[in-house]
Amino acid sequence: MIAAQFILSGMWLQDADSISSGNSKLLMIFVGMVAAALVVQAIALVVMAVGAAKARKRVLAIAEEVRAKAMPALESTQDFIANTAPKMITLAENLVETSNVVRSKAVEFDATLSDVNNKARVQAARADDIVTTILTGTAEVVNAVQHGISVPVREFNGLMNGLKAGLDVLVGRTRGFGSSRTRPSYRDSNDIDL
Template sequence: MIAAQFIMSGMWLQDSGSISSGNSTLLMVFVGLVALALIVQAIALVTIAMGAAKARKRVLVIAEELRAKAIPVLDSTGDFMKSTAPKMIVLAENLVETSNLIRHTATGLNATLNDVNSKARVQAARADEIVTTILMGTAEVVDSVQAGIRVPVREFNGLVSGFKAGLDVLVGRSKSFGNGRNVRSYRDSNDIDL
């Protein structure tokens, strides 16, 4: 049909006096080539259509086989899900219960640790107070012992100094009669003073 349209349009466009035998031969060859191309195209389209039909049949067969194999798998998966769903629910409930138990235990442990920490602080404060009291008492005892030793030593030193001064005066008088030397005063002597 398309070839006939080309031929008709080619004839209509030409003048009646312009077609020569050489041009008409070329025109016929051209029309023949176009017709041949259209026939080849039609054969290719028919071949493609037949290939598509075969491919469609193969795809349908494969889809049917896949459906036949997939339905049992889907059914067994559904059965598996139905049988494991209650177990999964129990497992989830157990996890929630375990989580609550751990949280409760951690809260109790935290309270216990806080209690132990506060008691340790109180005991540390008591120990610090005891050590401070002992150190202060020791310092007071040391001060008392020093005062108890210092006062008698000073008194003894004073007595020794007085006795020495008295001896110096007595010895100085006895020497002054013979030598005429001056008597040393109490302050000039080498006293030990704390």
């Protein structure tokens, strides 16, 4: 339709002497080609419009199907969130409270453990002092006993050696009283060193 209007307007504006008959044929062919191109373009637009309408219907059907399937899931999710939100808030509050209690108990336990550790150190130092004192006293007692026993034993040993020597001299004089053999001296006959 538009193409026909172009053709008619082109013919009407044309002067009779201005275009030769060969040129007018070329002009008519050119205008016909333009008209054919416009008709092809109009057909293509109609086909695209019909295709777009079909695609729109399919997209709307798919969207409706997705909405029909997704809406129950979204509603159940919304109900689930609405039901669990107070519980989650309570749980979070309980976790905060539990964390505070655990933190305070950890501080108390640390203080108690430090106190026990300090007391254990003091007791260990006391026990070390007691053991050191006992060991020192025991060493002194052992030294005193050893000195108390060894001195009298040495004195007794010396006394016994003296008695033995005296007896040996006394017995030796009586035995050898009329004999002519020479008597060895006390130091020569006794091998015991004091």
